[in-house]
Amino acid sequence: MREYLPGKKKMKEKILIVEDEKDIIKMLDYNLKKEGFRVIDARDGEDALDLAVGEHPDLILLDLMLPGIDGLEVCKALKKTAKTALIPIIMLTAKSQESDKVVGLELGADDYITKPFSPRELIARIKAVLRRADEKEKVSEVFQSGGLRIDFARISVNVKGKPVELTSKEFELLKTLLKAKGRVLSRDYLLDAIWGYDHAMEIQTRTVDVHIRTLRKKLHSEAKRIITVKNYGYRFKFEGED
Numbered sequence: 001m002r003e004y005l006p007g008k009k010k011m012k013e014k015i016l017i018v019e020d021e022k023d024i025i026k027m028l029d030y031n032l033k034k035e036g037f038r039v040i041d042a043r044d045g046e047d048a049l050d051l052a053v054g055e056h057p058d059l060i061l062l063d064l065m066l067p068g069i070d071g072l073e074v075c076k077a078l079k080k081t082a083k084t085a086l087i088p089i090i091m092l093t094a095k096s097q098e099s100d101k102v103v104g105l106e107l108g109a110d111d112y113i114t115k116p117f118s119p120r121e122l123i124a125r126i127k128a129v130l131r132r133a134d135e136k137e138k139v140s141e142v143f144q145s146g147g148l149r150i151d152f153a154r155i156s157v158n159v160k161g162k163p164v165e166l167t168s169k170e171f172e173l174l175k176t177l178l179k180a181k182g183r184v185l186s187r188d189y190l191l192d193a194i195w196g197y198d199h200a201m202e203i204q205t206r207t208v209d210v211h212i213r214t215l216r217k218k219l220h221s222e223a224k225r226i227i228t229v230k231n232y233g234y235r236f237k238f239e240g241e242d
């Protein structure tokens with residue numbers, strides 16, 4: 001997900017600051033740039049969602065107290081949108097927002113820091129979250145469970161040792177379901193995640209069902225891994241689950 005310049009050193013991570021207090025933005029901007037990060041900022045929730053989709057930041061610092069759409073709503077929206085769902089989020093909270101902090105973590109935020117904080121502490125948190133995000137990507141390069149083996153780097157799937165030929169959309173579908181770690185994904189979400197916003201009009205949510213059907217057929221005995229959730233969508237079933 002990171003940006004690379006061909007033949008050059010890896011670019012520094014881009015951080016999106018979502019905060020309405022000018023002094024805090026200024027302080028964060030200064031300290032993050034000093035560490036070599038690239039910095040963009042949004043003053044409200046709507047701006048934050050636009051920038052998150054358009055700029056693909058590597059991490060979002062999200063203040064919970066924002067004018068308009070509040071931070072928790074922004075967090076929820078980011079996690080629901082395929083293009084932004086995997087961007088790590090660190091919440092900036094006030095002492096009085098203990099319960100919001102818990103909700104935020106349940107919604108998928110990665111960490112939080114309570115105001116007032118020192119820049120040094122924040123930067124340590126940012127680096128830890130970025131490192132974890134990196135490790136997550138590495139660990140998940142091969143998935144093996146029961147008779148199913150998926151190699152994400154080689155884009156290959158085996159069922160009981162035999163290679164299975166999937167189309168790119170079928171592979172993306174399987175990967176997306178697996179990476180949701182058992183959460184149910186709606187047809188709309190899958191359509192957006194795999195076919196994108198700019199899909200042709202004739203591609204309907206039914207397309208998802210059609211691809212699920214062919215994917216199941218190809219997975220043979222492992223077809224049971226893909227569970228239909230009636231009137232909603234699909235989820236991946238892990239081994240040992242009831």
Ligand code: CA
Binds near residue numbers: 019020021064
């Ligand atoms: Ca604020």
